[in-house]
Amino acid sequence: MPSLSDSFLQELQLKTDIVDLISSYVSLKKRGNTYVGLCPFHNEKTPSFTVYENTQSFYCFGCGAGGDGVSFMRKIENLDYIDAVKVLAQRAGMQMPDDGYDDSLSKKRRVILQINRETARFYHNYMMSEQGKVGLQYFLNRGLSQKTIRHFGLGYAPNNWDELFKHLKSKGYNVSDMLAAGVVRKGEKGYYDYFRNRVMTPIIDVRGNFIAFGGRVLDDSKPKYINTSDTLVYKKTNEVFGLNYAKDSGKDSLILCEGYMDVIAMHQAGFTNAVAGCGTALTNEQVRLLSRYAKEIILVYDNDEAGQKALNKAISLFDQVDVKISIPTLSG
Numbered sequence: 001m002p003s004l005s006d007s008f009l010q011e012l013q014l015k016t017d018i019v020d021l022i023s024s025y026v027s028l029k030k031r032g033n034t035y036v037g038l039c040p041f042h043n044e045k046t047p048s049f050t051v052y053e054n055t056q057s058f059y060c061f062g063c064g065a066g067g068d069g070v071s072f073m074r075k076i077e078n079l080d081y082i083d084a085v086k087v088l089a090q091r092a093g094m095q096m097p098d099d100g101y102d103d104s105l106s107k108k109r110r111v112i113l114q115i116n117r118e119t120a121r122f123y124h125n126y127m128m129s130e131q132g133k134v135g136l137q138y139f140l141n142r143g144l145s146q147k148t149i150r151h152f153g154l155g156y157a158p159n160n161w162d163e164l165f166k167h168l169k170s171k172g173y174n175v176s177d178m179l180a181a182g183v184v185r186k187g188e189k190g191y192y193d194y195f196r197n198r199v200m201t202p203i204i205d206v207r208g209n210f211i212a213f214g215g216r217v218l219d220d221s222k223p224k225y226i227n228t229s230d231t232l233v234y235k236k237t238n239e240v241f242g243l244n245y246a247k248d249s250g251k252d253s254l255i256l257c258e259g260y261m262d263v264i265a266m267h268q269a270g271f272t273n274a275v276a277g278c279g280t281a282l283t284n285e286q287v288r289l290l291s292r293y294a295k296e297i298i299l300v301y302d303n304d305e306a307g308q309k310a311l312n313k314a315i316s317l318f319d320q321v322d323v324k325i326s327i328p329t330l331s332g
């Protein structure tokens, strides 16, 4: 277990007002001595989520979630203990103690995020080099501009077995961390790059962390898409692609698309509030995340059978949260 000093934690608690903290995520109304709002941890339309100012704690009578400020941060931002404390300390303007507190899980997560960032940089630079121009050509053919390609950090994974593996090794990363990040795998003949000969889209969370990748083939071969499996820093059912940009779009609506490429094309066309759920089907967790950032969700799905099925599922999920949905009628 991490060992932060009691005095540090006490000071952090004094400087963190839980009503203030939770208010930045949940719209709270004062009711007597407490505050109530719609629970961010389960779907509901009438408030059962309660914040107690005097004990600096929260409790939900609907799902049983409860605790102090640190547990709220852990749960809402999907952080481990140390990272939650770090976010709160930063918010309170406090310096974290230098060492002696970092637990191994927290360290591991940090290294995975570094590996992902380095991997994204590698794929992008490779695509911009002579050897990677087949990838660049793919995106240009899809109508993307160089500016959009840079903005989303798009890249190309080499058509070789271990180009990335060698690169990460040269940067000093060890194999077990590469495996934990999911970018390298172990086979009978040794280690190999998971993504090969694919155009790559990095998935970035709302805090700007590189958490995963989506890879698409350049032709019609199968499987068309492969994505990072769940890791210590990525749970696909919880994540939304494009939200890191869309949250700053200045609009109080989000446009929910089906795929990453749809989102990227929308942003290029000026609709910077476009997003897509990670994974194949929209989940409750993603719906809750989206409803935290928007008052209205505009559902843009393909007009084919699969698209309409996904649309119906989305409608039923959004029906359980307090957000307006609209479905534009597309001609053609």
Ligand SMILES: [Zn+2]
Binding pocket: 039, 040, 041, 042, 049, 060, 061, 062, 063, 064, 065
């Ligand atoms: Zn709840």
